[in-house]
Amino acid sequence: MSDAEFQIQALGDVRLxxxxxxxxxxxxxxxxxxxxxxxxxxxxxxxxxANGAELAKRAFGPADP
Known part of the structure; x- marks a missing residue:
């Protein structure tokens, strides 16, 4: 999913x-x-x-601040 699609999806969700x-x-x-x-x-x-789509691919663990 591109960043534009990622953000458009959020705009369609009234909670976001x-x-x-x-x-x-x-x-x-x-x-x-x-x-x-x-x-x-x-x-x-x-x-x-760089954007939300890139961030969504990243995993966080207990050692991350």
Whole structure:
């Protein structure tokens, strides 16, 4: 999925729409905390990713801050 498709999907979800286009960082963790399922562009930058789709491919473990 491209970053554009990733963000458009969030805009269609009423729970994420306000955050998708917001100026504050926002992201949604998986239940186990191992992955970020969605992030707005500002949120992706917090984690050093170019975009939310790139960040969604990344796994996090107990040693990650």
């Amino acid at each position: 729409a306000d955050h998708a286009s917001g100026a504050l960082p926002a992201w949604l963790w998986s239940a186990d905390g191992a992955r970020i399922l969605w992030a707005n562009p500002v949120g992706a930058q917090v984690f050093g990713a």
